[in-house]
Amino acid sequence: MIAVIQYGAGNVRSVLSALRRLGHEGVLTDAPDTIRKAERVIFPGVGEASSAMAALRERGLDEVISSLERPFLGICLGMQMMCSFSEEGDTEGLGIFPERVMRFPSGRGCKIPHMGWNGISALGGRLFADVDEESYAYFVHSYYVPLSPFTAARCSYDGICFSAALERGNFMGTQFHPEKSGSVGEKVLASFLEAI
Amino acid sequence: MLTRRIIPCLDVKDGRTVKGVNFVGLRDAGSALELAAYYSEHGADELVFLDITATVENRGTMVRLVQDVADRISIPFTVGGGIRTKEDVGRLLSAGADKISINSAAVRNPDMISGFARLFGSQCVVLAIDARRNPGMPSGFETIIDGGRTATGRDALLWAQEAERLGAGEVLLTSMDADGTRNGFDVDLTAVISGNIGIPVIASGGAGCEEHFRDILREGKADAALAASVFHFREIGIPELKAYLRSEGIPVRI
Incomplete structure (x- = not known):
């Protein structure tokens, strides 16, 4: 069973739809027992x-979440919340990744949020086994993980x-x-669904 | 490098596209869902759906279309038309829309922007501005509402800047002078807005050929370019357009 954590507002339907296109049903839940029992857990964030x-x-x-031992994927804000601290609302995070989430500096000529398709590179770890260097992924965010x-x-x-993605043990995250x-995103999700 | 986005716009009535669509190879050329799927598989970076009836009775139809689109395609999409309340926004986002766009209602009630941004996040609040040349305005452009019928007396740039302060995440900027002409986007309008706000701008109105996209993305400083009929009538194919833009040195996703 794939648990998709629902803990408030946000477009979680797209995650469920993407899983379904890959032949898997996700279960939307905020129940600790269901999440502990799941074979995989997805942690969306908007x-x-x-x-x-x-x-x-x-x-x-x-x-x-911190006690889980099975494959776990945080998406966007989900990945940022897996870090130690975020400058957004001076928030203490889950501390799975010992990083500090920073805001893109404004007034330098670039638009914020960073919104749209951008290239990802230096691909490593389990999520990107089937993805080519400099593939494009869709980002929407104003804060980033160094x-x-x-x-x-x-x-x-x-x-x-x-960091467009992080990985530590069973914990993975994508900023995009x-x-x-x-199709790039589908490959990333498919790799997550195969991760042991 | 962050790429510039190419966005087809689908005008929708009762789940059907209303602007003339001349597509070979679709099972049902009038189906908004089929057309959306086609575009997402053929180079579109995002889609915009405008509910042109936007009546209370039609809300359920739009929500069902949004659900079907979200189930079928894997690129982001925006939904606009008749959105007034946080319940409207909540319904569309939970049906699978990534962003919603608001226009006339936000001019009448600017607090709508901050309210939606607080509840749902700035990233999903797109402010649509229809603008027309007016030398009497400080920027030279006036905000027009009600589908082109009502001049507001508000400067388009000042309105865009206020919307940014209120929490809009993006501006969808349509030139009422250029719209429908096919003579090119309004480069002056887009450059003055995009160069003076800190959120992305989608330029709309006037696309007729590939060079127009180059001009609006380069001189117009647009972050994205939106068009309808040139794509629907297959006059411009998005993969070919992107190959051209890349050859002109504009970063696009291929």
């Missing part, structure tokens, strides 16, 4: 970090090179939206 973290804590899901030892893919915007990234 919205604002501090209220999203508050919604997670309210449901006791912060501790559940490069780290856990960076599994890079992207650059506004002269800043940042695989469910909105066409």
